[in-house]
Amino acid sequence: MTIMERITNPRFLRSALPLASFAVLLSLIFYVQPRAMSYFGLNLMLQYAVPIALATIAQMFILTVNDLDLSIGAFVGLTASIGATLLADNPVVGVCALAACVAAYGAIGALIHWRNLPSIVVTLGMSFVWLGIAVIILPTPGGTSPAWIKAIMGLKVPYIPFPIIAAAVIAIVVQVLLMHTSYGATLRGAGGNPRAIERAGWSLLKIKIVMYSAAGFFGVLSGLSLIGLTSAADAHIADRYTLYSIAGVILGGGEFVGGRVSPVGAVIGALTLTLTGSFLIFLKISPDWQIGAQGAILIVVLALRALIKRREG
Amino acid sequence: MSLSSNDIVTLRGVAKSYGAVRALGGVDFRVGLGECLGLVGHNGAGKSTLMNVLAGTVSSDSGAMEIHGAAINEKYSVAVANSRGIRCVFQELSLCPNLTVAENAQIIHPSLKGFGWRKRADALITAKLDEIFPGHGIDGDELVGDLSIGKRQMVEIARAFTVTAQSLHLVILDEPTSSLDVVTAGQLLAYIRKSVEGGTSCILISHVLGEILDYADRIVVMKDGRVVAERAASEFDRDSLVSAMGNVVKEARIEAHEQRERERGTTPVVVSAVPEKQTDGRALVAHKGEIIGLAGLASHGQTHTLLQVYQAAGKSDKRSRVEGPVALVAGDRQTDGVFHLWSIARNVGIRSIRSMVKFGLIDQEAEQRLADEWRERIKIKTPDMDNNILSLSGGNQQKALFARALGSDAEIVLMDDPMRGVDIGTKLEVYDLIRAESERGRTFLWYTTEMDELNNCDHTYVFRSGQIVAELSRNELTEEKVLQSSFEETA
Numbered sequence: 001m002t003i004m005e006r007i008t009n010p011r012f013l014r015s016a017l018p019l020a021s022f023a024v025l026l027s028l029i030f031y032v033q034p035r036a037m038s039y040f041g042l043n044l045m046l047q048y049a050v051p052i053a054l055a056t057i058a059q060m061f062i063l064t065v066n067d068l069d070l071s072i073g074a075f076v077g078l079t080a081s082i083g084a085t086l087l088a089d090n091p092v093v094g095v096c097a098l099a100a101c102v103a104a105y106g107a108i109g110a111l112i113h114w115r116n117l118p119s120i121v122v123t124l125g126m127s128f129v130w131l132g133i134a135v136i137i138l139p140t141p142g143g144t145s146p147a148w149i150k151a152i153m154g155l156k157v158p159y160i161p162f163p164i165i166a167a168a169v170i171a172i173v174v175q176v177l178l179m180h181t182s183y184g185a186t187l188r189g190a191g192g193n194p195r196a197i198e199r200a201g202w203s204l205l206k207i208k209i210v211m212y213s214a215a216g217f218f219g220v221l222s223g224l225s226l227i228g229l230t231s232a233a234d235a236h237i238a239d240r241y242t243l244y245s246i247a248g249v250i251l252g253g254g255e256f257v258g259g260r261v262s263p264v265g266a267v268i269g270a271l272t273l274t275l276t277g278s279f280l281i282f283l284k285i286s287p288d289w290q291i292g293a294q295g296a297i298l299i300v301v302l303a304l305r306a307l308i309k310r311r312e313g
Numbered sequence: 314m315s316l317s318s319n320d321i322v323t324l325r326g327v328a329k330s331y332g333a334v335r336a337l338g339g340v341d342f343r344v345g346l347g348e349c350l351g352l353v354g355h356n357g358a359g360k361s362t363l364m365n366v367l368a369g370t371v372s373s374d375s376g377a378m379e380i381h382g383a384a385i386n387e388k389y390s391v392a393v394a395n396s397r398g399i400r401c402v403f404q405e406l407s408l409c410p411n412l413t414v415a416e417n418a419q420i421i422h423p424s425l426k427g428f429g430w431r432k433r434a435d436a437l438i439t440a441k442l443d444e445i446f447p448g449h450g451i452d453g454d455e456l457v458g459d460l461s462i463g464k465r466q467m468v469e470i471a472r473a474f475t476v477t478a479q480s481l482h483l484v485i486l487d488e489p490t491s492s493l494d495v496v497t498a499g500q501l502l503a504y505i506r507k508s509v510e511g512g513t514s515c516i517l518i519s520h521v522l523g524e525i526l527d528y529a530d531r532i533v534v535m536k537d538g539r540v541v542a543e544r545a546a547s548e549f550d551r552d553s554l555v556s557a558m559g560n561v562v563k564e565a566r567i568e569a570h571e572q573r574e575r576e577r578g579t580t581p582v583v584v585s586a587v588p589e590k591q592t593d594g595r596a597l598v599a600h601k602g603e604i605i606g607l608a609g610l611a612s613h614g615q616t617h618t619l620l621q622v623y624q625a626a627g628k629s630d631k632r633s634r635v636e637g638p639v640a641l642v643a644g645d646r647q648t649d650g651v652f653h654l655w656s657i658a659r660n661v662g663i664r665s666i667r668s669m670v671k672f673g674l675i676d677q678e679a680e681q682r683l684a685d686e687w688r689e690r691i692k693i694k695t696p697d698m699d700n701n702i703l704s705l706s707g708g709n710q711q712k713a714l715f716a717r718a719l720g721s722d723a724e725i726v727l728m729d730d731p732m733r734g735v736d737i738g739t740k741l742e743v744y745d746l747i748r749a750e751s752e753r754g755r756t757f758l759w760y761t762t763e764m765d766e767l768n769n770c771d772h773t774y775v776f777r778s779g780q781i782v783a784e785l786s787r788n789e790l791t792e793e794k795v796l797q798s799s800f801e802e803t804a
Contacts, residue, residue, distance in 0.1 A: 182426040185416040192409030
């Protein structure tokens with residue numbers, strides 16, 4: 001294969017698309033606002049990338065097994081509320097509460113598989129449950145985040161801004177676990193052809209529990225990292241994350257069905273979405289337009305992907 | 314049946330029913346050590362169900378099973394089958410398209426884990442592919458979804474023969490050559506002989522009778538969920554095998570309808586369609602008022618051709634010409650037929666809804682009239698046509714679907730094996746109705762997998778691999794001829 005052929009190969013184009021869209025957006029920002037091209041600028045623009053990336057990874061686990069999680073935003077809000085209250089007051093109680101949250105996620109996965117329920121309906125219902133519990137724990141915005149979380153999230157690393165390092169670590173760890181271990185291959189296979197996995201003697205129930213628990217775990221990390229940045233919490237703090245996380249996975253090259261996901265792509269997708277907000281601010285466009293602009297970016301990227309797919313077919 | 318300790322698997326009196334449908338009616342079956350067993354039978358004979366029972370993916374309702382002479386006491390499952398060295402290549406592929414070839418090998422070998430598992434899985438599957446299909450051109454890193462269907466089948470077959478922790482005793486191959494070309498099919502069959510000689514037993518299911526006759530040691534013939542013949546392969550020839558698959562025991566036969574010896578071609582041609590895969594340009598032709606049968610093994614292009622006609626309705630393209638409005642009676646009621654949430658009346662009326670519009674709204678009275686008329690004519694058993702469609706039995710739901718087609722303005726009615734799982738009484742009523750409607754000038758294209766239904770047709774086309782391979786007039790129609798044409802000719 002010549003270099004040219006390699007570059008125009010649809011499979012390569014497809015996997016390069018998330019990074020390319022991120023790079024294009026970043027260069028546009030630097031063009032509009034050259035001062036953003038600094039340690040401080042990047043740190044500021046990308047600080048919320050870490051919780052969004054974690055929530056995106058959580059969503060990706062669910063999408064891997066052909067389900068969709070409409071409760072992740074509310075769940076992150078709940079774990080943030082727990083983090084800013086129970087965990088700050090009494091670490092043991094806090095850790096137990098967060099562990100119970102993860103277990104609840106696993107139980108939901110088991111229920112969805114056992115009763116063959118549509119995940120969209122179950123998680124939509126659960127989103128109100130999470131929100132309700134969060135409001136009970138933290139009726140009004142407030143609380144304080146534990147100092148150690150603030151310390152981690154406020155880490156100053158020389159040369160490279162912390163959010164970039166954190167995003168890279170998240171991406172690589174999940175990439176290795178899901179894409180390179182043998183059990184990871186089985187987990188993804190459950191999205192590709194569940195029947196084949198079952199016929200090979202694996203338990204689909206166990207796979208669903210593992211994936212939902214992993215999503216719950218990353219949802220907890222997302223909530224904690226979020227209060228590390230805001231230093232206080234609110235039950236509604238992460239309501240937007242549900243849509244962000246879905247958009248991030250799809251921007252990153254994932255598919256709604258078929259177990260085709262990319263952890264690195266998902267994290268890049270989350271970074272891209274985070275940057276959109278800054279870009280619009282630099283363009284002096286009101287933040288009210290943010291969601292619309294994010295949607296527009298999603299449409300452009302998906303249109304490009306559809307073009308590549310046509311060539312594949 | 315002889316019982317020897319040399320048997321890998323022995324089944325006794327295995328029965329399995331799906332609701333009212335009896336898939337297996339007490340089957341005795343054994344596979345010897347180092348034996349290639351050929352298994353043949355028509356669609357629905359129970360071959361696949363039997364193999365699923367063996368592979369542990371379906372549990373039988375009753376019967377006993379022994380592996381290596383030891384009774385199975387625990388709950389039989391895929392994991393148990395695997396641990397006893399039984400593998401199955403299913404008819405529909407069991408690979409994950411989003412994983413690579415090597416990752417798919419890992420799926421059935423949980424022992425491939427830890428550092429470097431991918432490399433080991435790659436080596437394992439590549440070595441087996443090289444052994445069975447030299448020159449296969451498949452890379453272990455390739456995504457299965459990117460492979461052609463033939464290559465996917467090669468991967469799946471090779472995977473079944475790979476060995477890691479557990480030793481391999483029996484490989485079940487359900488239609489393994491259906492997507493392979495002549496060369497690779499030959500490579501596979503040669504490999505099967507080689508591995509059988511090496512002591513691994515094999516069950517070969519195929520519709521290509523030549524393969525069975527040439528490569529199996531013993532042949533078991535199934536029909537209607539029972540084993541009807543079992544002999545050494547050398548004692549069979551093509552004709553005796555075909556007749557063994559046919560109606561050995563005549564059941565309560567549907568009364569053969571009065572033969573209709575109408576001359577073809579006295580009425581104008583209303584449908585003419587060349588199936589998409591047809592290479593010799595042969596066309597399915599229907600004259601006005603005819604009942605045309607589409608026969609052959611299941612999913613050999615019949616439904617496809619019906620849909621081709623449906624899409625060409627009212628216009629014509631290169632391959633098909635269709636004169637007049639068309640309606641389709643779906644075979645898979647639950648998926649393609651009924652609207653689950655609607656009343657019977659609405660389900661019947663939906664095809665005709667355009668003619669029942671008054672001031673832009675549905676004319677309830679017209680809908681009710683149509684529903685009541687068809688309730689009488691086709692005898693839908695319900696107290697009220699406004700009841701939900703699911704309140705009806707399967708047969709009556711199917712009647713409602715017939716009413717939908719027949720109550721419309723359609724002059725051509727396409728039937729996609731509509732009598733699946735319908736009781737005999739309903740069938741006879743519908744047959745009468747179809748004949749009456751055809752005499753009034755309606756044309757029917759009728760795909761059926763039931764031989765007896767073809768007796769209602771004026772002219773029958775037999776399909777194989779998406780092509781018309783034979784056409785039989787009403788007088789020429791025999792089950793044997795249909796079977797002969799359905800199975801691939803081997804030179």
